[in-house]
Amino acid sequence: MRVWRGDATGGELVDYTVPVEEGEVVLDALHRIQATQSGDLAVRWNCKAGKCGSCSTEINGKPRLACMTRLSTFEQGETITVTPLRTFPVIRDLVTDVSYNYRVAETIPAFAPQPRPADGAYRMQQVDVERGQEFRKCIECFLCQTVCHVIRDHEENKPAFSGPRFFLRYAELEMHPLDTNDRRQLAREQAGIGLCNITKCCTEVCPEGIHITDNAIIPMKERVVDRSFDPVTWLGRKIFRRDQLEEAQVPQGRAE
Template structure:
């Protein structure tokens, strides 16, 4: 059975905008993105929204629904009551291009700043060998679809625009942690770079990034906290510092 839902959708650009009220039909089994598409087809043909796969795998349709960062295509209308007003707004951390579409180029800039995987020079492709436990550890982080919801909800950049220069955010600190754990990566200074170049110290492990991850990656527990521990060991543990001293 269908019903009429009340939607409140943000319309505008980075300079000016406001919430607009709509009443739109909802059918059984639909997600928020279905309703946004129906809204485009029937009432607001100029409404801008970014999407691609509609299967929770491309990360394109990130937005905020009733104030919570979510994927439009993975948020079922059945999670709301028929009387509830569903408010859809763009991700708050990034500049708005138009309506629900934001400029996420900050994330691609930070991605370019992370040094790539550096394999041993004496190994050719196809000769890499790893323990299964190391494979499994990396696989969790490789599930990331780069929806940037974790980046959006991280208060370090969400509430402090000036931190963007010095803080790469949970998605890319997780990437650094993944590479730092990789047994075949020969780039031996990743933890220190995380501290000095990517702002690891800004993270206060509130786990807000983990809470909004649609792939249920334990970003804080399995990536950021272990990375912080390795940085502390290498930078402040006197035994580790002594161990690193060159022999005379």
């Protein structure tokens, strides 16, 4: 194995020869390096079951979960190179600072449901339930974020571009039939969804198999375009807004 060792000031790839057993994954090999050769190797992990997203790394140049990447997927004798997520600052060895993602998450308006009906039961179509279930499969491994070339290759884009994980979040909220917030303008102006050129690289690396591009980003782009540029939608907003203003200006007692 070849593992990147270093910190924010710099580092290098270090070679290790690691004994492994059938059925093991890359994270097992990293743990064996910790136990037998380099006890100070830093690697983030938690569940070892592909559900926490903690062990995100780049393995032979591809963003993957170390706990879900079987050693048997590589050729006999092939060197396995493990490096930290390229898009985020290195803290130490394979551990990166992904706090950028949490700062972005804080800017998205939360779910705001409609008032509960008199009988206390919300109702949704089954198709809406199933669509939302796909989006909520996200484990926040941020592999889609690190592979997105808009921020991977252009650090200066981060303040204006939220990335695929959060376009997924926008879509999850906007497509919920009970939600009352309208985040389409934010998706365009704050999240920078227009900068995404739908190469589908985020979908390709998603360990949960979420169709991020087809089911979230493209529909959100369509909603944003409808709101901002569709003349019929624009006229409807103008008329609706004018009606609201006229109602607000009618003196009390003369609403009839």
